[in-house]
Amino acid sequence: MxxxxxxxxxxxxxxxxxxxxxxxxxxxxxxxxxxxxxxxxxxIILIAKFKIKFDISAASPTSVKNEKCKFTLSIKNKTIFPFSNSLIKIEYKNKLSGIKNYMDIYVPIHPLTEEKLNFYLSSDYCGILNIKIQSVKIYDFIKLFSCKIKPNINTDIYILPNIDFDNISHISKVLNDDNNDIYSKIKSGDDPSEIFELKSYIPGDKINRIHWNLSFKRNKFITKYYSQPVNSSIIVVLDLIKINSIYSIDTAIELFYNISAQMIKNQITFEICYFNPQSQEIEFINISDIDTLIEITILLMNNFIVDYNYSIINDIGKACINKSELFFITNKYENNYNIIKLFDNNYSTEKSLIFVSDTFSKSKFKYLENLTIAEIPAGKFNENIEKILNDKG
Amino acid sequence: MKHNTNTYNGIRIIDCMNLSVPKSVKFFNIIPLMLIAFLGIWGTVFSYISMFNININTNSIKFYSIFFFIIFSILFTLPKKFKILLFPILLFYIFLLYKKWTYFIAGFKIVFNQTYTSIHPEKKEYFKIQTINNKNDAELFIAFTVFILVFLICYITLVHPNFFIGFLGTFPFIECGLYFGKIPDMLPILMLLIYWTCLITIQYSGYYQYSGKKTSGFLRKNNIFFAKPEIKFRTAGISGLLIVIICCIIFSFIKIISDFSGYSRSDKINQVRSNIKNAASEFSFEDLGTSLERFSASLGIGNSKIYNHKLGNLNSVSFSETTDLIIETNLKIHDNVYLKGYTGTEYQNNKWIDFSNSLYQSYNDMFSNFYKNETFPQDMLTDYYISKYPTDLVDMKIKSKYNNEKYNYIPYISIPNGEITYINDTITKLENFKEYSFKVSTDQFNENNFYEMINDNNYNSNYSFKQYTDFVYENYCSIPDTNDMKYLYEKFIVNSDILNENIYQKLNSIKKILSDNAEYSLSPGKTPNSEDFVYYFLTQNHKGYCVHFATSGVILARMAGIPARYAEGYVLLSDDFNEENFTEKNTYKVDIKDSRAHAWAEIYIDNLGWVPYEFTPSAAAAFENNTNTTHSITQSTTSTSETIITSVSSTPSKTDLSENTHLSSSEEQKLTPNETSSNEVNNNQEVYSAVTFSSLVKIILFTSVIMIIVFILIKHFVIVNKRNDMLTHLNNRKKSLIAYDYIIKLLEFKGITNSNMQYIDFALYAQQETENIFDADEFLSATHIALKAKWSMEPIEDEEANYILELSLRTAKKIYSNLSIFKKIYMKLLKNLI
CATH class of the missing domain: 1.10.287 (Helix Hairpins)
Known part of the structure; x- marks a missing residue:
């Protein structure tokens, strides 16, 4: 130039x-x-600067890892002037890692039209995929002058873990709380306080399960199936820290998401505990379906990028009372005292500390021998998820 | 340490990008490009025809142009498979050319002749032609040429737009006319201008007919996506069309404004043009300083005078009528006043120079007496005149306009004010050169008092002046001892009675010799380097102006035994003291223009001093008295009524080239002739010769080359110094990384690049590819050190840093030593790698 x-x-x-x-x-x-x-x-260039508008949008607000996400960049030129060699600089990043990359696109802008440029990205990690039109440079006909437009427009797509919900395995250990009033809707059990369903007698059914009144009325034997109470006093906590490596963050989210999905699939209702930066308090949400899980995961990812200096561990301790199980998924190593304080108490809650790390260092846990600790190297949660869930108790 | 420009953040760009625009018909998109091609064709052909007034049937040329244009434009816009039709067409063309070859050549000769005679009207023709059907042959030739031209223009506009080829293909048709000052018709030349502008636009748009698969989409290089050329088809066409419209608007606007305002080229611009032309034609590398000064003066840069006493190095002289001096007096002066600035004492190698210091030193006693008695040769004449003739003295102030003025212009018979320094017997130096004053006699020289003076035997001057007279006769009668001077002496002095005459008669005889052997001309041409100035003037050229006459007069006077010397300065005319110049302060304020610069001779009269004498003839052939002349003075100094100055106009005429004032040799030139007539323009086209352009081109090329070389050297020096500085003064970590980067650059120079390999893999690959550069695992070790420097928290030891540093320097030397000389220069100076 x-x-x-x-x-x-x-x-x-x-x-x-x-x-x-x-x-x-x-x-x-x-x-x-x-x-x-x-x-x-x-x-002409000056006119173009004010008359050409840009926009960017995503085909869907969420996607999963390693799947194509479609973005559409819309260029609306209200002038009669074409610009054959405009340079659009697009910044894309995962907000959880903060590492920015750039993409340059040389594209002609046609006059008096709205044109759409479609492109696709995929992410290897969970997070918030942010696409921003950083700048657009337009050249005149003989490339003597140029002007830079900064639309400052961006859009986000939430990248969630890729889970095949149909193939989630059954959790062998059922985490029960006898005082619970919530019963499984898909599975019968042994709690006579609640009838799960009534069926015609099949040879082999227990005699004491026959619903005599109904049998007389129907003139055939009807068997009562009792309900299975499900555990709702499980807390899952995701406590992440910003560090350079996206691996541990991604693995932690995957773990959290998988554990939660497995429990949902197995009709185990649980609570998620998280810190709300707006209210400055920890909050609990019951999770019983995938949609809520997705919402919460998105919420947690959004909260993650808010920079706060709050130690969630202190309040978790109080919330653990009367809970049967605690899954604490973290990628940060708190100092010994806080960890011990949380986990080394008289509560009957079963506590599991799942620590996601980039590098394994056994020495960190030498003072935490009274806990169930699972240390998951980043990227390798699949092998350990079953172990976490099924080796309990 | 660079691997990628972007650090990988886990997000991948899928190789799938598409642009969707509203549909448009391709045919309508091609029309602008076809229009642009047509502009180029029409503009080129008819610019040429109109410039040289080619005598042909233009309707048939128009037909051929349109016909060929239609064929080629359609052919080039059809899909690729139809381009095969080009071959039969071209074959047919070649066949037809072969068949009509004789007529083609005849037509070429006819067209060439017409072109040639248009440029050189005085000449008849270049080729002798004897054909019957001249016009048809010419048309045939042009038709064949148009065919090729149309093919070229259509291809480089519609298929593969390229401005440089388009320009090179069409510009020569125009340049051959412009070079000789031919003016084409406006419409075709403007069409051609529009075409060139559109071609740049289309080329910059990036469009060309993609010869690969007919796919739209984008090309990818790393994270950069380029829209394929075919996507830009529509924008290219519309851009071109908009440029056509913009150009038409601008040209129409110019036309309207110029017609409305009655614009015509101002004389000042023509003067500048002439200045530049003259300065360029006088340009010589031997006299580079003066040439550049002359150039800058012609462009109006700076306010400097050019001092050069070299004789005969100008083709012609002209005036820009700029004010050189401003003179203010309180009274009228009755006669012309000669204001002398420079005195030339010795004639040597076509130049007037001063006597050597050693000569003056040998007369030291005499000059010491002058200082002792406070009487100087410079004042001899004034002392005599004032003592002899009752005269009034007027105050005269002189102001010079030049910043680099180095002379005081001293009138004869005057008494300077202020502090005076006398240098030898030639220079009277006042306090400053820019502004000074005198008391000047109102009576200056005329014919009567000159005759009286030379016959005055009763005046007894100072004794020391008697000594001075001896000095004068010993030194101011000498001429160079050359064959040319001997010839002149034989011819004009020995073979005449001049030596038997008295001084008065001798001077008249010399005047006659000069007027018989030369005529006055402001454009005498240069004196060849091998010729003596006076000899060439009197025996070969016979043309010259005041410098020629004054110099020749001095030489002949010396040959005749009369001490004489050369003087330069300005002339103030008695007619300048008029109402127009009379100011409110009751003074006369006269602007002395450059056209008043003059050269004359000084004759020594015994015991009286140096007297101005005019050898320049009055009725020179080159002079034409202007009817608008307001100041016309004739004043004779001899009984034969020769004039000092014939007619002088202080305002230049519009039709008369030749000013009647006399210009000194080559100095004080603010040059612009008053040539506004079209005849003058045509004549000047011959002066506007290849010399002008070639000198300009030489200067520009030479300067550009020097600047480029200097730039390269400076850049090399800065980069190498910076790198060495970084490699020695930074900490080990940075040193290691810089050294590693340096090695990578060296490998890239050798053609080994890292295309997305891991560092270690690349190290192994590079070692394998460059067996003669790295020993064993040198580069692998260096890579480990660099990785450690980049990522590890551990410190880098001195040994490690030095190892990688030494490896980088050694690698550079090894690569450098194996290169050819040109590659070495390339590596060193352009790539700055060593």
Whole structure:
């Protein structure tokens, strides 16, 4: 561009010299033309700066890891001027890692049209995929001038873990609380206080399960199936810290999401505990379906990027009373005292500390021998998820 | 340590990008490009025809242009498979050319002749032609040429837009006319201008007919996506069309404004043009300083005078009528006043120079007496005149406009005010050169008092002046001892009675010799380097202006035994003291223009001093008295009524080139002739020769080359110094990383690049590819050190840093030593790698 400007400046000098040396009218026309052309081009560029609008949108607000996410960049040119070589600089990043990358697209902008540029991204990690039109540079017809437009428009897609919900395995250990009034809707049990369902007698059913009254009325044997009370006093906590490596954050989210999905699939209702930066308190939400889990995961990811200096561990301790189980998933190593304080108490709650780390360092836990600790290296949660859930108790 | 410009953040861009725009018909998109191609064709062909007034049937040329244009434009816009039709067309063209070859050549000759005679009207023709059907042959030739031109223009506009090829293909048609000052019709030349502008636009749009698979979409390089050329088809066409519209608006606007305002080229611009032309034609590398000064003066840069006493190095002289001096007096002066600035004492190698210091030193006693008695040769004449003739003295102030003025212009018969310094017997130096004053006699020289003076035997001057007279006769009668001078002496002095005459008669005879052997001209041409100035003037060229006459007069006077010397300065005319110049302060304020610069001779009259004498003839052939002349003075100094100055106009005429004032040799030139007539323009086209452009081109090329070389050297020096500085003064970690980067650059220079390999893999690959550069695992070790420097928290030891540093320097040397000389220069100066 600078070279073009230098050449054009030299051309102006030559045209002025030509005007002095050449007697015909051509020299006047040429000189005025060469001097006035940049002025007109500059005006065109200025008009374009205010008349070309940009927008970016995502096809869907959520996606899963390693799946194509479609983005549409819309360029609306209200002027009659085309721009053959505009440069659109797009910044994309995972908000959880903060590492920005850039993409440059040289695209022509047609006049009096709205054109759409579709492109696709995929993410290897969970998080919030943020796409921003950082700047758009438009050149005039002879690339003498350019103008930079900064639309400052961005859009987000939430990247969730990729779980095949149909293939989630059954959790062998049922985490029960006899005082619970919530019963499984899909599975029968042994709690006579609640009838799960009534069916015709099948040879082999227990005699004491026959519903005699109904049997007389129906003139056939009807068997009562009792309900299975489900455990709702499980807390799952996701407590993440911003560190350079996206691996541990991604693994922790995967763990959290998987554990939660497995429990939902197995009709185990549980609570998620998280810190709400707006209210500055920890909050609990019951999770019983995937949609809520997705919402909570998105909420947790959003909260993660809020920079707060709050130790969730202190309040968790109080919340653990009367809970049967605690899954504490974290990627940060608190100091010994806080960990012990949380986990080394008289509560009957079964506590599991699931620590996601980039590098394994056994020495960190030498003072925490009274806890069930699972240390999961980043990226390797699949092998351990079953172990976490099924080796309990 | 650079691996990628972006650190990987887990997000991948899928190789699938598409642009959707509203549908448009391709045919309508091609029309702007076709229009642009047509502009180029029409503009080129008819610019040429109109410039040289080619005598042909233009309707048939129009037909051929349109016909070929339709064929090629359609052919080039059809899909690729139809382009095969080009071959039969071209074959047919070649076949037809072969068949009509004789007529083609005849047509070429006819067109060439017409072009040639248009440029050189005085000449008849270049080729002798004897054909019957001249016009048809010319049309045939042009038709064949138009065919090729249309093919070229259509291809580089519709298929693969390229401005440089388009410009190179069309500009020569125009340049050959512009070079000789031919003026084409406005419409075709403007069409051509529009075409060139559109071609740049289309080229910059990035469009070309993609010869690969017909796919739209984007090309990817790392994280950069480029829209494929075919996507830009529509924008290219519309951009071109908009440029056409913009150009038409601008040109129409210029036309309206110029017609409305009655614009015509101002004389000042023509003067500048002439200045530049003259300065360029006088340009010589031997006299580079003066040439550049002359150039800058012609462009109006700076306010400097050019001092050069070299004789005969100008083709012509002209005036820009700028004010050189401003003179203010309180009374009228009755006669012309010669204001002397420079005195030339010795004629040597076509130049007037001063006597050497050693000569003056040998007369030291005499000059010491002058200082002792406070009487100087410079004042001899004034002392005599004032003592002899009763005269009034007027106050005269002189102001010079030049910043680099180095002379005081001293009138004869005057008494300077202020502090005076006398240098030898030639220079009277006042306090400053810019502003000074005198008391000047109102009576200056005329014919009567000159005759009286040379016959005055009764005046007894100072004794020391008697000594001075001896000095004068010993030194101011000498001429160079050359064959040319001997010839002149034989021809004009020996073979005449001049030596038997008295001084008065001798001077008249010399005047006659000069007027018989030369005529006055402001455009005498340069004296060839091998020729003596006076000899060439009197025996070969026979043309010159005041410098020629004054110099020749001095030489002939010396040959005749009359001490004489050369003087330069300005002339103030008695007619300048008029009402127009009379100010409110009751003074006369006269602007002395550059056209008043003059050269004359000084004759020594015994015991009286140096007297100005005019050898320049009055009725020179080149002079034409202007009817608008307001100041016309003739004043004779001899009984034959020769004039000092014939007619002088202080305002230049519009039709008369030749000013009657006399210009000194080559100095004090603010040059612009008053040539506004079209005849003058045509004549000047011959002066506007290849010399002008080639000198300009030489200067520009030479300067550009020097600047480029200097830039490269400076850049090399800065980069290498910076790198060495970083490699020696930074900490080990940074040192290691910089050294590693340096090695990577060296490997890239060798053609080994890292295309997305891991560092260790690349190290192994590079070692394998460059067996003669790295020993064993040198580069692998260096890579480990660099990785450690980049990622590890552990410190880098001095040994490690030095190892990688030494490896980088050793690698550079090894690569450098195996290169050819040109590659070495490339590596060193352009890539700055060593």
């Amino acid at each position: 600078i070279i073009t400007k230098i050449f054009y400046f030299i051309l102006i000098i030559i045209s002025i010299l030509f005007y002095f040396l050449y007697i015909g009218d051509l020299s006047l026309y040429l000189m005025i033309f060469i001097i006035s052309l940049p002025v007109l081009l500059g005006i």
